[in-house]
Each structure stands twice: as C-alpha cells, then as structure tokens.
Amino acid sequence: MKILAIMGCRKDGNTSEIVKYFESKMKSLGEVNLEYLYLSDYPIDFCVGCHNCIFIGEDKCPHYDAVRGIENKILSSDGIILASPGYMFSVTGIMKNFLDHVAYNCHRPKYFGKKIYLISSCTKWQEKTVFGPMEAWTSAAGFKLSGKTYVDMLPLPFNDKELNMRRGKLDKAALGFWSDLKTQAELKPVMGNIIVFHVFRTLCKIAPNILRADYHYFKEIKAYDKNSKWYVPARISFFSHRFATFMEKKMEKEITKLIDIEKLNGETQVYKNKL
Ligand SMILES: Cc1cc2nc3c(=O)[nH]c(=O)nc-3n(C[C@H](O)[C@H](O)[C@H](O)COP(=O)(O)O)c2cc1C
Secondary structure, three states: OEEEEEEOOOOOOHHHHHHHHHHHHHHHHOOOEEEEEEHHHOOOOOOOOOOHHHHOOHHHOOOHHHHHHHHHHHHOOOEEEEEOOOEOOEOOHHHHHHHHHHHHHHOOOOOOOOEEEEEEEOOOOOHHHHHHHHHHHHHHOOOEEEEEEEEOOOOOOOOHHHHHHHHHHHHHHHHHHHHHHHOOOOOOOOHHHHHHHHHHHHHHHHOOOOOHHHHHHHHHOOOOOOOOOOOOOOOOOHHHHHHHHHHHHHHHHHHHHHOOHHHHHOOOOOOOOOO
C-alpha cells in the first residue's frame, strides 16, 4: 500500500515523531510503503493571490511546476496523511501555503474516494482551528476523510502512563486508517458536498466568461445534463438531490439579482468591483 505523508512541519519535531509512530503501527498491520514529503523540501513561493488557478486554470499559477509535482504524487498514492502541528491556533505557514496552492480543487475536485488521514501535534484547545483548514480542503477536493488525530506533546518528559496513553491513541488511529484503506466503499457525498456542486455549477452558468476554468470543468463532466447529480456517479438520495436542486434555483435567483448583467457580459478577466 502506497501512502504519501505531506508534512507541514520540521523533520525532528513532535509531529514527525507522531507520524513515524503511526507509520510503525501501520507497518505492523501489513505491507505499507510510506513516503515522507516534507513541504520544506518542496519550496513553493507564497501564493500571490492572482486567482489564475481558480478562474483561468491551475496551469496558469506562477508556481504550477512545484504544485503539480506534489499533486501527481497524491494522485499516484493509495492514501494520504496530512500532518501539521498547531502554530498560533492554525496550521503552520508552510502547510497553509500548500493549501492555498491546491485550493482550486475545492472548485474542481479530483481526488474522489482517495482516503486521507489528518494528524497534528497540538493541544485540545487548538484541535478545531488546526484541523479546520486541512479538513475544508480535504472535504471539498473530493477525498474521503478516514479520520483525524491530534496528540498533545508537552516540551517536558512524560511519565510512562502519559506516553502509553498517547501510543494507545495512535495505535487505534493507525488501525482505523489501515482498515479504511482496505475497504472499497461507495461514494456517498454528504449534503454539504452536494450543495457545493450545485452552487458552483450555477455560478459558472451565470458567469462562464469569468469563471472560465470552472465552466469548462463542469461542461466536461456533463454537469449541465438533465440527470447530473454530482461531479461523478455517487449514491445520492432522491431527497438530497431534490433539496439541492431547490437550493440551486433559489441561489441562482439571489445571485442574478446582485449582478449588473451588461457589465458581466463584457467581462473576461478576473473581476474586481470598485467602491
Ligand atoms: C511558532 C509556534 C506557534 C505555536 N503556537 C501555539 C499555539 O497557538 N497554541 C499552543 O497550544 N501551542 C502552540 N505552539 C506549540 C506547538 O503546537 C507544539 O510545541 C507542537 O508540539 C510543535 O510541533 P513540532 O515539534 O512538530 O513543530 C506553537 C509553537 C510554535 C513554534
């Protein structure tokens, strides 16, 4: 089994220690080939906010070569680990910069069904805000979130009881990820994911000349066909589909009310309103 661990942390710190323990537990369960991808070894300049990836195409990002290298590794792996310690109640800067560069996947997801596990070295007070950005990307980019685990590591020597508690937590986590990787599951998007599909599909229809890359993507996946329910075939209940379709119509009306259609029709660039 090929696993890629994307590490937004230093190489000799607590997060690395946690992921290495997690790896050893997984290896005790069966054949695992885990590659560590330290983001510090793959320097990507800061996202400059040009929006090219979102509106025109990811290949128009000034840092595309570096980003593509990592994305290709993700695509060729069976499972992904995303790891970051908690710094200032968030992910590290290097992890956030990576997430900014792959954020366009939230508009045009491609990692359907790929299993991902989130790991952090942080306290319980940081858990929600550290996992927040990683979880947002994971969910919108199409991954299946297998689980997430944080371990609090004080910079003081723990006694055996405390160390064993942390090991036990990671043993359980590794077993969960391992079992999930072994299972072939049907795609079952949650309501939020279904609504996001409908929202972006409508936005592109309203402004195909501005949201060019998204519109192209939605057309390619035949999202405007009558029977289309989601990006790819998935189990979606009749109720969820009807509700999301209702919300889409409602939203289309609301957004159309906000727009100057004449200006919209003449525009082909990323648009910025002037106040
Ligand atoms: C720049 C920086 C910011 C941090 N911010 C927080 C914080 O906001 N809250 C907290 O409880 N710990 C904070 N910490 C402590 C780390 O979360 C903790 O030491 C973690 O285990 C570090 O993991 P690492 O060794 O993989 O870098 C911070 C540490 C650093 C270096």
